[in-house]
Amino acid sequence: LELQELTEMMVGDLMIESEKVAHVQLNNPLEHALLVLVKSGYSVIPVLDHTYKLQGMISKTAILNEVLGMERFEMEKLSELKVLDTMLTDVPVLKKSDPFLTALKAVVNHAFLCVLDEEGYFEGILTRRAILKQMNRYLHE
Amino acid sequence: LELQELTEMMVGDLMIESEKVAHVQLNNPLEHALLVLVKSGYSVIPVLDHTYKLQGMISKTAILNEVLGMERFEMEKLSELKVLDTMLTDVPVLKKSDPFLTALKAVVNHAFLCVLDEEGYFEGILTRRAILKQMNRYLHE
Numbered sequence: 599l600e601l602q603e604l605t606e607m608m609v610g611d612l613m614i615e616s617e618k619v620a621h622v623q624l625n626n627p628l629e630h631a632l633l634v635l636v637k638s639g640y641s642v643i644p645v646l647d648h649t650y651k652l653q654g655m656i657s658k659t660a661i662l663n664e665v666l667g668m669e670r671f672e673m674e675k676l677s678e679l680k681v682l683d684t685m686l687t688d689v690p691v692l693k694k695s696d697p698f699l700t701a702l703k704a705v706v707n708h709a710f711l712c713v714l715d716e717e718g719y720f721e722g723i724l725t726r727r728a729i730l731k732q733m734n735r736y737l738h739e
Numbered sequence: 740l741e742l743q744e745l746t747e748m749m750v751g752d753l754m755i756e757s758e759k760v761a762h763v764q765l766n767n768p769l770e771h772a773l774l775v776l777v778k779s780g781y782s783v784i785p786v787l788d789h790t791y792k793l794q795g796m797i798s799k800t801a802i803l804n805e806v807l808g809m810e811r812f813e814m815e816k817l818s819e820l821k822v823l824d825t826m827l828t829d830v831p832v833l834k835k836s837d838p839f840l841t842a843l844k845a846v847v848n849h850a851f852l853c854v855l856d857e858e859g860y861f862e863g864i865l866t867r868r869a870i871l872k873q874m875n876r877y878l879h880e
């Protein structure tokens with residue numbers, strides 16, 4: 599893998615397509631979101647609305663913090679609370695046309711970024727693993 | 740940052756020292772482990788014994804899977820179960836003297852690796868962020 603080949607790669611070539619991304623909907627109860635997170639094994643996943651636009655990200659940490667009371671984890675609250683109230687809305691994003699070096703800089707501080715088109719529709723995610731795999735090929739070959 | 744400078748870096752130059760690593764002990768109850776994980780915000784942390792040797796890793800996912808019953812998350816079990824019973828023991832590790840390219844290959848599939856001395860004493864962790872930060876410097880400068 600040549601340096602030029604590496605730097606000419608774009609986010610669109612490296613991302614995980616939306617169909618393969620575990621996600622939840624805005625109005626799902628936290629109970630459903632926590633089950634998706636535990637069953638999928640992922641720590642943080644995107645939150646979409648019914649038109650497939652990105653609305654935020656939800657994590658196990660945020661959900662557990664929400665139900666952590668003085669004495670115990672109050673899990674009964676999970677069926678009352680919604681993803682909408684607990685999600686992080688300040689989500690770092692990329693475009694499919696963004697170059698490799700832009701994606702590399704972005705993943706220094708984020709385990710993954712959501713990829714959106716110009717209208718805000720969710721197209722996929724760009725993960726640290728995808729970037730590291732190419733860096734490894736470039737330096738080991 | 741020159742290629743030679745990058746490849747001459749070692750795990751010991753890039754790791755987070757053990758004093759700064761959130762961890763739990765083998766015989767802690769899962770309740771304590773889950774509180775450490777939620778309060779620190781980390782998804783997975785190392786498990787040490789009282790002599791500071793590495794014994795495994797524990798995650799929010801593993802703890803929540805443990806208490807997930809037919810009807811609900813049975814959080815009362817958290818005070819009965821121990822880290823020892825729920826931790827992952829197959830832990831990928833590195834040495835302080837391992838070179839950058841060995842660490843890069845290792846973080847493709849692991850968000851972090853534990854760094855041990857020859858006797859198995861825990862010295863720190865090598866994270867994806869530390870590797871990506873240097874890759875970013877090398878390619879952007």
Ligand SMILES: Nc1ncnc2c1ncn2[C@@H]1O[C@@H]2COP(=O)(O)O[C@H]3[C@@H](O)[C@H](n4cnc5c(N)ncnc54)O[C@@H]3COP(=O)(O)O[C@H]2[C@H]1O
Pocket residue numbers: 614618619620621638639640641642643644709710723725726727728782847848849850
């Ligand atoms: N089921 C699985 N099979 C194999 N390896 C697994 C795995 N679950 C986690 N890992 C490994 O652990 C890393 C951290 O996962 P985490 O869930 O904290 O953090 C993940 C998660 O928050 C999100 N993510 C990755 N793939 C996803 C997907 N298909 N759907 C939703 N979110 C995803 O992107 C973050 C970074 O992902 P990345 O692949 O760089 O890094 C992953 C991957 O190397």
Ligand SMILES: Nc1ncnc2c1ncn2[C@@H]1O[C@@H]2COP(=O)(O)O[C@H]3[C@@H](O)[C@H](n4cnc5c(N)ncnc54)O[C@@H]3COP(=O)(O)O[C@H]2[C@H]1O
Pocket residue numbers: 641706707708709755759760761762779780781782783784785850851864866867868869
């Ligand atoms: N309190 C915080 N402040 C700033 N950024 C934060 C943060 N908590 C998480 N992050 C960001 O999220 C990434 C994934 O964190 P996670 O806890 O899933 O995965 C972490 C965690 O499992 C472990 N880890 C990192 N630092 C740790 C520490 N001081 N003690 C124990 N475990 C640590 O290594 C994994 C990879 O860490 P990495 O730094 O590459 O990647 C971190 C970092 O970029």
